Amino acid sequence: MKATRTQAVGRAFCSTANLGAGFDVFGLALSKYSDIVKARITSGNKIRIIVRGPEGRNIPVGVRENSAGPPALDLSNKARLKKGLEITVEKGVPQGLGLGSSGATAAACAKAMDYLLDLKLSKDELVRVASLGEKAVAGTAHADNVAASLLGGFVIVCDDPIRTISLKPSDSLSVVVVTPNLPARSNKTRKAREIIPEKIRLKNAVLNAGRAAAMAAAFARGDIRMIGMGMVDEIAEPFRKHLIPGYDDVRRMGIEAGAAGVSISGAGPSLVALVDRDRHNPLRVARAMSMAFSHNKMHSSSFVTRPAFGASIIKGAR
Secondary structure, X not given: OOOOOOEEEEEEEEEEEOOOOOOOOEEXXXXXXXXXXXXXXEOOOOXXXXXXXXXXXXXXXOOOOOOOHHHHHHHHHXXXXXXXXXXXXXXXXXXXXXXXXXXXXXXXXXXXXHHHOOXXXXXXXXXXXXXXXXXXXXXXXXXXXXXXXXXXXXXXXXOOOOEEEEEOOOOOEEEEEEEEOOOOOOOHHHXXXXXXOOOOOHHHHHHHXXXXXXXXXXXXXXXXXXXXXXXXXXXXXXXXXXXXXXXXXXXXXXXXXXXXXXXXOOXXXXXXXXXXXXXXXXXXXXXXXXXXXXXXXXXXXXXXXXXXXXXXXXXXXX
């Protein structure tokens, strides 16, 4: 193909995934951190990845190890690009917190590559391509984080091949994220997935299905209280919560302080609380959850944010 542009720059925000009952299905984009990816056509026929930015330390730059690599490779092949690519990642999303760091990179890269090569892919195809980056990092092409980072707001990932639904959250929704200061773990997401059993009890599957359905309806209706009812998980959290000291106390105190619901953010260790700020003070929820960690002899940090919009092109040069 003959490229009409020489470079493009995409931006994508971080996200929280699962939200309790929506394991590998639900995601929510967060207006806190973002990654910026510049894709530039070069001479030769190789893909080179450069990582910079405040959160760019210790991130691999191999095409098959960095989450920007597989989307760039897939789309360059799709476009039959006969030239090289330089992918520069300005890393702003912290690693290892459960905030979709690799997903934000993959989403920003897919967005930039689609624009650069003028492919005009559908949103579902973009999500599929970006999920290839997650497979490089986590071993599985789960699409909840990348879908949220690409599409913005609250997303539902369903079916095979991937189909997505994106809903705009209520303007009253605040998101509290509290992160215990735990030692960094290598391959955290991959290991967190491995501890979940392949088979689950029918009763638990039914409970999760009902809660997930209620949460989807609640996001559509803007009912934050009902959203919280769905933030109870029977599939992943029972096996992951022991990795987070004081999990039960932190969750309880967050709800007592006014959160509609509390769950593990993605693979953790952060916990996410959804709050109706017209009725409750999200800062009070953050303080209560941090205090609960402190009671369990664990330091923590926190922030309050809102849902984010989807990935965007911030610069495109011909």
